[in-house]
Amino acid sequence: MSEFKAMAATRTGLILFALVLVFGTFAMTGPRAALLMLVGLGFGLVLEGLRFGFAGPWRVVITDRDSRGLIAQFLAIGITAAVVFPLLAAFPEELGGAHAPVGIAMIGGAFVFGAMMQLVMGCGSGTLVNAGSGNLIALVALLGFIGGSFLGSLHLNWWTGLGSLPVYTLQGIFGNSAGLWVTLIALAGIGALALSRSAPGKRMPPARLWWAAALIAVLAVLNLVIAGQPWGVVYGLGLWGAKLAQAGGVDVAATAFWSLPSHAERLDQSLLTDVTSLTNIGLIAGAFLVMRWRRVPDAQVVPISGGSWVIVLLAGLVLGYSARIAFGCNVGAFFSGISTGSVHGWVWFFAAFAGSTLGLKLRPALLRPAVASGTVATA
Amino acid sequence: MNANIQSSHHALPGRPLVGTLAIVFIVGLVVIDTVQSAPINPFAAPPPVALGSGEAPTGAHCTQP
Numbered sequence: 001m002s003e004f005k006a007m008a009a010t011r012t013g014l015i016l017f018a019l020v021l022v023f024g025t026f027a028m029t030g031p032r033a034a035l036l037m038l039v040g041l042g043f044g045l046v047l048e049g050l051r052f053g054f055a056g057p058w059r060v061v062i063t064d065r066d067s068r069g070l071i072a073q074f075l076a077i078g079i080t081a082a083v084v085f086p087l088l089a090a091f092p093e094e095l096g097g098a099h100a101p102v103g104i105a106m107i108g109g110a111f112v113f114g115a116m117m118q119l120v121m122g123c124g125s126g127t128l129v130n131a132g133s134g135n136l137i138a139l140v141a142l143l144g145f146i147g148g149s150f151l152g153s154l155h156l157n158w159w160t161g162l163g164s165l166p167v168y169t170l171q172g173i174f175g176n177s178a179g180l181w182v183t184l185i186a187l188a189g190i191g192a193l194a195l196s197r198s199a200p201g202k203r204m205p206p207a208r209l210w211w212a213a214a215l216i217a218v219l220a221v222l223n224l225v226i227a228g229q230p231w232g233v234v235y236g237l238g239l240w241g242a243k244l245a246q247a248g249g250v251d252v253a254a255t256a257f258w259s260l261p262s263h264a265e266r267l268d269q270s271l272l273t274d275v276t277s278l279t280n281i282g283l284i285a286g287a288f289l290v291m292r293w294r295r296v297p298d299a300q301v302v303p304i305s306g307g308s309w310v311i312v313l314l315a316g317l318v319l320g321y322s323a324r325i326a327f328g329c330n331v332g333a334f335f336s337g338i339s340t341g342s343v344h345g346w347v348w349f350f351a352a353f354a355g356s357t358l359g360l361k362l363r364p365a366l367l368r369p370a371v372a373s374g375t376v377a378t379a
Numbered sequence: 380m381n382a383n384i385q386s387s388h389h390a391l392p393g394r395p396l397v398g399t400l401a402i403v404f405i406v407g408l409v410v411i412d413t414v415q416s417a418p419i420n421p422f423a424a425p426p427p428v429a430l431g432s433g434e435a436p437t438g439a440h441c442t443q444p
Binding site: 028029030031032033035087091093094095096098099100101131132133134135136139142156157160224225226227228229230232233234235238239240243244246247262263265266268269270271272273274275276281284285287288291292297298299300301303323324327328329332333336337342344 | 390391392393394395396397398399400401402404405408409411412413414415416417418419421424425426427428429430431432433434435436437438439440441442443444
């Protein structure tokens with residue numbers, strides 16, 4: 001078979017795979033689940049296809065004075081907020097924001113999350129995207145992330161008991177219209193500060209990131225409109241851990257967190273009825289589709305030492321744990337929190353960004369490349 | 380971490396294989412879950428879109444305590 005025919009066959013198979021995923025979900029679970037699977041696929045296609053990320057852009061802001069990715073993130077959040085604030089105000093009974101309290105554990109969790117996401121070079125969405133696109137470090141980190149999110153849920157009450165403020169939203173403080181303006185002005189202000197400190201030629205995002213930002217915003221709004229809640233990642237991963245622990249004989253339903261009615265229902269019901277599980281699955285599948293669609297897949301990551309693989313797994317565990325006690329990751333807290341007016345989203349951003357600076361220092365010290373005769377690595 | 384690697388000792392599996400493993404993991408997770416969870420009742424499925432449904436959101440999110 002010629003290379004052209006083989007590629008055509010692969011791509012036909014990928015299209016069939018996507019159709020089976022969406023229509024299979026529809027047949028088993030209904031139209032809302034199928035639509036959310038479609039939204040998740042869209043996230044995966046955009047994040048991997050247009051290489052829109054969170055951890056990488058934060059890294060280059062610090063190391064290379066390159067703010068192009070960060071500006072694209074702010075653009076996506078700003079567009080989403082401009083649509084979502086009026087929606088939340090108009091339909092408070094049907095739609096809810098990603099609102100959580102600011103607290104000691106929340107701030108500490110965000111800081112640790114920021115450090116760990118630079119260690120494994122993947123945030124909440126990034127770990128899913130990278131695993132789906134065949135990055136072995138991300139796949140190992142994802143296993144840890146699932147375990148950590150579950151463990152974090154078991155201790156969440158203790159952590160929040162350390163000290164926590166009531167839930168504050170910018171809508172609640174300033175009113176709906178002014179709350180949106182405060183959000184947009186804050187995004188613009190921090191974006192301008194980042195631009196002013198950036199190196200020449202590393203300020204304005206390329207067209208690819210403008211498109212990605214717009215598409216991510218559209219998908220985030222669709223997520224809210226379809227599910228009634230904003231885009232999230234961590235809850236689904238914690239639920240996956242709970243399901244696996246239950247399958248292993250752990251009485252998860254007896255724990256304080258998973259015995260609460262809303263969580264007990266999720267534990268009892270199929271993953272295919274859980275909003276964040278559906279979009280997470282779609283996201284991984286979407287990234288996989290893009291990776292396999294490419295004529296030549298990207299190179300695998302650089303081999304690392306045996307000890308470094310253990311560190312990646314542990315870092316994934318801490319990533320999940322810290323995201324759980326921080327009330328979200330870069331998606332649930334940063335993206336959805338800020339775009340729906342939660343003050344905790346802003347606090348999460350500053351804490352996680354500070355943590356990222358630490359993570360960048362830890363990375364070369366903790367992750368060591370594998371050394372073997374005959375190994376040649378070219379960056 | 381993106382780099383071209385040539386090694387006879389430490390070459391890692393390529394992205395297509397690792398990506399497929401990720402998909403296999405998800406399929407396995409869904410199978411395990413299907414065995415132990417309550418059967419899905421398609422007649423109890425929520426309206427296609429929450430907006431305009433008149434129903435409060437019932438899903439869970441990481442910002443919930």
